[in-house]
Amino acid sequence: MIDNLSKGPRNAISVKEAQQRILSQLHLGGNERIDLSEARGRYLAETILAPHPYPHFRRAGMDGFAIISQDTCGAQTDQPVWLEIVDEIPAGALPSISLESGLASRIMTGAKVPDEADAVVMFEMTEQIEQGGRTTIQIKREIEPGKNITPIGFEIKQDDLLIKEGTRISSGEISVLATFGIHQVLVYKKPVVAIFSTGSELLDIDEALQDGKIRNSNAYMLACQIRDAGGEVIILDAIPDDLQIAKARVTEAFELYDMVVTTGGVSVGDFDIMADLVQGEELTLLFNKVTMRPGSVTTAAVRGRKLLFALSGNPGACFVGCEMFVRPAIGVMQGKDHPFLKEITGILATDFNKINNFTRFVRGHLAYEEGQVLVYPASLDESSVMVTIKDSDCLIVIPPVSQAVPKGQKVQVLLLDGSGIL
Numbered sequence: 001m002i003d004n005l006s007k008g009p010r011n012a013i014s015v016k017e018a019q020q021r022i023l024s025q026l027h028l029g030g031n032e033r034i035d036l037s038e039a040r041g042r043y044l045a046e047t048i049l050a051p052h053p054y055p056h057f058r059r060a061g062m063d064g065f066a067i068i069s070q071d072t073c074g075a076q077t078d079q080p081v082w083l084e085i086v087d088e089i090p091a092g093a094l095p096s097i098s099l100e101s102g103l104a105s106r107i108m109t110g111a112k113v114p115d116e117a118d119a120v121v122m123f124e125m126t127e128q129i130e131q132g133g134r135t136t137i138q139i140k141r142e143i144e145p146g147k148n149i150t151p152i153g154f155e156i157k158q159d160d161l162l163i164k165e166g167t168r169i170s171s172g173e174i175s176v177l178a179t180f181g182i183h184q185v186l187v188y189k190k191p192v193v194a195i196f197s198t199g200s201e202l203l204d205i206d207e208a209l210q211d212g213k214i215r216n217s218n219a220y221m222l223a224c225q226i227r228d229a230g231g232e233v234i235i236l237d238a239i240p241d242d243l244q245i246a247k248a249r250v251t252e253a254f255e256l257y258d259m260v261v262t263t264g265g266v267s268v269g270d271f272d273i274m275a276d277l278v279q280g281e282e283l284t285l286l287f288n289k290v291t292m293r294p295g296s297v298t299t300a301a302v303r304g305r306k307l308l309f310a311l312s313g314n315p316g317a318c319f320v321g322c323e324m325f326v327r328p329a330i331g332v333m334q335g336k337d338h339p340f341l342k343e344i345t346g347i348l349a350t351d352f353n354k355i356n357n358f359t360r361f362v363r364g365h366l367a368y369e370e371g372q373v374l375v376y377p378a379s380l381d382e383s384s385v386m387v388t389i390k391d392s393d394c395l396i397v398i399p400p401v402s403q404a405v406p407k408g409q410k411v412q413v414l415l416l417d418g419s420g421i422l
């Protein structure tokens, strides 16, 4: 007879407690210097201060004329002032003439303003007239000092904090770094995560369907989630339901990679080998039951400084387990300050009738209606259901309740990638 108790006792702990146990094991990964053009999505491993102010010269904000504003004192429609144009300054060039009262320089947007000028008047506010071999402009109103000039350091002063260590690099950060000539950056190495699926029922995605078997969708779903979280993925061949083979393969993966994520075989079934594997002496179990649904059987263990996440085989549970535990772990290893899914408050758009004794993370989608964030639970939300993951941009948190949660109730909502408001 097969002894299910060999899978060891299961003491359910809360999601928060499970996350804390994981955090306590995590350490920052190594770092590497890479080209800025390769840095999108990476996490900075250094804090960067501004090496110079930005802009670093007084910059014209309009195409027009650099002038001394005092010269326009008293100017009005019937009493224009006349200034002589003595220079032309394209962007990238330097003024070649010092301005004095009565003189103006043509200047283009982005060009350095002559030191003596304190305003730029745009072309449209002037009239150019040739008289006596001189080119002059007529200005019919007073121009205030500073007009259309961006002062030195307007955006950033020298030594200002540019980007803090642990920041994820996206277009805005790339723009800042490029501006300051920081063409290479120190970033955390991406943790290399091995993905194993377990289950003798699994076919690879290019195999023909067979009766009783299914294609291994979880490995590819997980690979996507892990890459989104900033990890590098190695999808390893699926493991049949054989404890000795699984042990050998997982041990090998620990030697080669920074983290191991498995899917399937963590429940109490006769062939649920992961539940036994995490009880082995090389591993220290962190938890094997969490008061959440889906994903109650989510299991985590540590070997040396490396983590093993044994996620459920049920696609819904596998997805949620990865979002709640694997994603934050990868974030922390790259110095991310707030590694957990972002949380907002939303309003439940339909009744939620399932009674739970565990906290439920219900797949759903957000809608903005009349200034409010409404959340719609997915029609099919069981742990085993795969198809509604693609329609979800959030997880609706339904705490343990003994009654249905009515439409209109405020609920906590965790935002998934693609919610558009991350």
Ligand SMILES: Nc1nc2c(c(=O)[nH]1)N[C@H]1C(S)=C(S)[C@@H](COP(=O)(O)OP(=O)(O)OC[C@H]3O[C@@H](n4cnc5c(N)ncnc54)[C@H](O)[C@@H]3O)O[C@H]1N2
Pocket: 197, 198, 199, 201, 202, 214, 215, 216, 217, 218, 219, 263, 264, 265, 266, 267, 268, 269, 272, 294, 295, 296, 297, 311, 312, 313, 314, 315, 317, 383, 384
């Ligand atoms: N007697 C009990 N049975 C079950 C319990 C329980 O408490 N007592 N828990 C149920 C819950 S809840 C879940 S969740 C599942 C967890 O199952 P496992 O993690 O052991 O996963 P498997 O048994 O290997 O597979 C479950 C399901 O998922 C399919 N699967 C597995 N791997 C993949 C994959 N890579 N891609 C797509 N689908 C996959 C597998 O074929 C099964 O249908 O246990 C319940 N049972």
Ligand code: MOO
Pocket: 292, 293, 294, 295, 296, 297, 298, 312, 314, 316, 317, 383
């Ligand atoms: O572990 Mo199961 O997903 O709780 O439903």
Ligand SMILES: [Mg+2]
Pocket: 264, 265, 266, 267, 268, 269, 272, 313
């Ligand atoms: Mg099972």
